[in-house]
Amino acid sequence: MRRIVTATVRNQSGVLNRITGVLSKRQFNIDSITVGRTENEGISKMTFVVHVDDDRQAEQLTKQLNKLIDVIKVSDITDQAIVARELVLIKVLSNAQTRSEIGGIVEPFRASIIDVSRESITIQVTGDTEKIEALIDLLKPYGIKEIARTGLTAFLRGSQKEVTNLSSYSLLK
Known part of the structure; x- marks a missing residue:
């Protein structure tokens, strides 16, 4: 448990x-x-x-x-x-055609695109573990290049x- x-x-x-x-x-x-x-x-x-x-x-x-x-x-x-949150940075493979599609996926999660290059974009998202995992699952088909997670922080x-x-x-x- x-x-x-x-x-x-x-x-x-x-x-x-x-x-x-x-x-x-x-x-x-x-x-x-x-x-x-x-x-x-x-x-x-x-x-x-x-x-x-x-x-x-x-x-x-x-x-x-x-x-x-x-x-x-x-x-x-x-x-x-409790109030509990985690910060995650997700680098996803992307090109000019998939950038707007990925932007549409991250928007309902209140995530933000914080870096863009020719072959990838980096997304920043905060929230509870279930929210983070749901976003990661939606981004997997595009090809996740890297993930960095802070771990959960919480208090009453x-x-x-x-x-x-x-x-x-x-x-x-």
Whole structure:
């Protein structure tokens, strides 16, 4: 089963390595990891998409990650109301005849063509995994030359978000 886990961590060298070490030691299959700074200086947010066998294994994962020294908070947000997006760049083979056709395909997805050459176009799209996969499937017949994906990034919708006073953590002082 696929789980979406977020971790609020100190922005320190080696944190990502320690976290992926915990995941690999327990043989979790990682679909994606995204990491970025937050609105609080010295704090980063990580989003992991992992595959686990059952709820017990998912709970064990969050407990193990919470034990790491630079980890402030870990949450499994899979079953909650979340906002989740991924950015994907797709380079598709094209010529003068197929460019407008491809443009018509990407438009309903609110994707944009960000680069054009004689033999290809590059499309940028953001959205949930299902939307991204649907667009990729429609573009496959034209010949996909290259795909680069950021991985999923997510957090709880506004009404559920916990307000955490990060300055109260002794790790940050």
